[in-house]
Structures are given as C-alpha cells and as structure tokens.
Amino acid sequence: MDKMELTKKEFTLFKEYIYEHIGISLSEQKIYLVQARLAKRVKQLGLEGFSAYYHTLVNDASGKEFEYLCSLISTNVTSFFREAKQWEFWKTHLSSMIAGKNNRLRIWSAACSTGEEPYSIAMFLDENLPNNSHFDIKILATDVSPRVLKEAMNGVYGPKAIANLPQKYLSNYFERKDGVGNYGIKESMKRSISFRAFNLVTGNYGVFKGKQFDIIFCRNVMIYFDKPTQQTLVDKFYEMLCPGGYLFIGSSEALTDARKGLKSRSASIYQKV
Ligand SMILES: C[S@@+](CC[C@H](N)C(=O)[O-])C[C@H]1O[C@@H](n2cnc3c(N)ncnc32)[C@H](O)[C@@H]1O
The missing domain is CATH 1.10.155.10 (Chemotaxis receptor methyltransferase CheR, N-terminal domain)
Incomplete structure (x- = not known):
C-alpha cells in the first residue's frame, strides 16, 4: 500500500x-x-x-x-526515580512531611505510565520511612491508557528499564523472572498501590469522594496540555491536597501562573499553604 x-x-x-x-x-x-x-x-x-x-x-x-x-x-516515557532532585528533596523533608499525619499517608501518582513512578514511591517509603510497617500507606496510581496500566500492574521490567536502578533496589524489591534480564517487582511492593484508569482532563473527579492526598505526583504530562487545561487541573489538585500537602510536577513544567495558595518549595515542587 x-x-x-x-x-x-x-x-x-x-x-x-x-x-x-x-x-x-x-x-x-x-x-x-x-x-x-x-x-x-x-x-x-x-x-x-x-x-x-x-x-x-x-x-x-x-x-x-x-x-x-x-x-x-501519548508518550509513555518514564523511569524509576525520575527527576533525582525531587527524591532528594523528599528525603530531606520527609520527617516534617509526616509529622502530625498519625502514620497515615495518601499519595497519588496521577499519570503513572508503566508503573515506574508509583513503584519508586513505594520503594522510597520502604527505604526511608522509619518504622514503615506501622504506617498506613496508600498509593493511587492512575493513567488514561489501559495498555500502560496493564504493564504497570504486571510490574515486570526488562534490562533497559532497570539499567540505571541501583543494585540495592533490585536485590530488595525485585525478583528475577527469567534468564534474559527481566525482573518483577515483589508482591510486598504492590500491596500499597491501587491502579485505576483515570483521564485527568475529562474524568469525573466525583469518584474521589472528597479524598485528600498528602502528595500528588503529576509529572511530565501537563507539558502536553495547554495553559487553560493545566490551570483547571492545578485547581483540582489544590482542592484534593491536604493542608500542607505537596504537588510534584515535571522539571520542565514550572507553573508560571501558580494557583494562589500553592507555594514553590523547590524546582517543580509546590506546597499547599
Ligand atoms: C511521559 S508519561 C509520564 C510518566 C510519569 N509521570 C513520569 O514522569 O515518568 C505521560 C503519561 O501521561 C498519560 N496521559 C496523557 N494524557 C492523559 C490524561 N488526559 N489523563 C491521564 N493520563 C494521561 C500518558 O498515557 C502517559 O502514560
């Protein structure tokens, strides 16, 4: 043809x-x-x-x-522990971020692609949260594309996806799947994560039934939306953040007209004040 x-x-x-x-x-x-x-x-x-x-x-x-x-x-490019500086920021501020939370954390990975982002969140908390077994942690991971969500739920990653992941994470949180370099995320890391299809632009936010999040990750997706769509989305995130909650966006997505009440704390990190 x-x-x-x-x-x-x-x-x-x-x-x-x-x-x-x-x-x-x-x-x-x-x-x-x-x-x-x-x-x-x-x-x-x-x-x-x-x-x-x-x-x-x-x-x-x-x-x-x-x-x-x-x-x-859509572009589904993603990686484990993407945007290194944000993880450093989180590590530095983790104790103040969990203060007064009664050992309860609610996190939303709002365009999770093939799952590297929510699994990085789960691994990060397991590694850095003191007494993490006493914590009630729930990570909601959503994406518009059912195809990437299926891969995310499966949680099996090939040599390219894990190439830059430090060995300690592979040893602690993954199981070798076969002889050709595929690794599967351990069930214990999946337990705190719920995967759901959700369209950030046309989705019915009513399904969240007043849920409030301590941190929302919405990284490397707003770049594909125009300004009015971004603004509407940021307003929704603002409503869904707990007081003092954080919004992490992609490093190329600085909010030029950040919503009143969201204060910049570091590059591409905003806090509801
Ligand atoms: C480039 S990936 C970013 C993945 C991850 N957040 C990261 O930073 O590595 C963008 C993701 O946004 C999703 N996406 C695009 N439009 C969307 C929409 N309207 N609602 C929800 N997800 C969307 C795509 O399916 C894709 O998986």
Whole structure:
C-alpha cells in the first residue's frame, strides 16, 4: 500500500478530538507524527484511510478504539526515580512531611505510565520511612491508557528499564523472572498501590469522594496540555491536597501562573499553604 497522507482537514478532526477527549494539545507541526502513528492502526484495521478511521473511532461505543488512540498518541516515557532532585528533596523533608499525619499517608501518582513512578514511591517509603510497617500507606496510581496500566500492574521490567536502578533496589524489591534480564517487582511492593484508569482532563473527579492526598505526583504530562487545561487541573489538585500537602510536577513544567495558595518549595515542587 502507498504511504497514506493525512490531509490538513483530517488532521484538524483528530487534533480537535484528541484535545477534547485526552486534553493533549497538538501543534500544526505534529501532522507528520500523527500521520505516522495513526497509519499503522489504519492498516491494521484494514481501513481505506484516515477518514474511515476517524469514523470508526467516533462511532465505537465500546471505548476500545479510544483506548487504542491514547496509547498511539501519548508518550509513555518514564523511569524509576525520575527527576533525582525531587527524591532528594523528599528525603530531606520527609520527617516534617509526616509529622502530625498519625502514620497515615495518601499519595497519588496521577499519570503513572508503566508503573515506574508509583513503584519508586513505594520503594522510597520502604527505604526511608522509619518504622514503615506501622504506617498506613496508600498509593493511587492512575493513567488514561489501559495498555500502560496493564504493564504497570504486571510490574515486570526488562534490562533497559532497570539499567540505571541501583543494585540495592533490585536485590530488595525485585525478583528475577527469567534468564534474559527481566525482573518483577515483589508482591510486598504492590500491596500499597491501587491502579485505576483515570483521564485527568475529562474524568469525573466525583469518584474521589472528597479524598485528600498528602502528595500528588503529576509529572511530565501537563507539558502536553495547554495553559487553560493545566490551570483547571492545578485547581483540582489544590482542592484534593491536604493542608500542607505537596504537588510534584515535571522539571520542565514550572507553573508560571501558580494557583494562589500553592507555594514553590523547590524546582517543580509546590506546597499547599
Ligand atoms: C511521559 S508519561 C509520564 C510518566 C510519569 N509521570 C513520569 O514522569 O515518568 C505521560 C503519561 O501521561 C498519560 N496521559 C496523557 N494524557 C492523559 C490524561 N488526559 N489523563 C491521564 N493520563 C494521561 C500518558 O498515557 C502517559 O502514560
């Protein structure tokens, strides 16, 4: 089959759909990227072109094609203990952050991708929290893409994913899965984590039923949203943080119009005051 071309008109249709349903704001320069990513799916489904695929997508009441689109469009790059400075900050301030918490911690990894972030949180707390067995820790890990969530729940990582993970973590928290370098996270590390599908832009925040978090990690996803979407999201996070709670965002995502009441504590770390 000849190379399929995504026309400007078709690109606009997908761009608007993606913005409305995922929140990702695509610039006009992304037309070739979108073309390349969608073309594979169009061929796989045996469709004649992008317009037919758009029709399939918007008419799929099961939501399965939307799930597929999410995994095609979003970038799932992540790693264990990403953004080293934030973990150093957390380590330095951990004792003051847990003071007055009655040994209870609620943390949300709000775009958890394949799970490296929530598992890093669980390992960090196991390693650094004094008497951690006395703590009631719950980590909520969400993502819009069911495909990455499945991988996250599985918790098995190949040589590339664990390449930079210090040996002590591999020894303490992982089990060797096979002879080809795959490691699985131990069940004990999974226990405190609940994985759920949640769309940060269109999701119904009512499902949290007034839950309050001590820390929200929303890292390396807001960069794909436009300013109004980011602002709405940060307002929601503000409501969902306990007084004194922290919001960790990606290092390239500084909140230029940080919401009143969120004070910058370090690069890309904000505290509800
Ligand atoms: C680049 S990864 C970041 C993973 C991790 N937080 C980190 O910093 O390493 C971005 C993740 O955001 C998710 N994502 C994109 N749009 C989303 C949305 N509207 N709601 C929830 N998650 C979304 C993607 O599926 C992807 O897994």
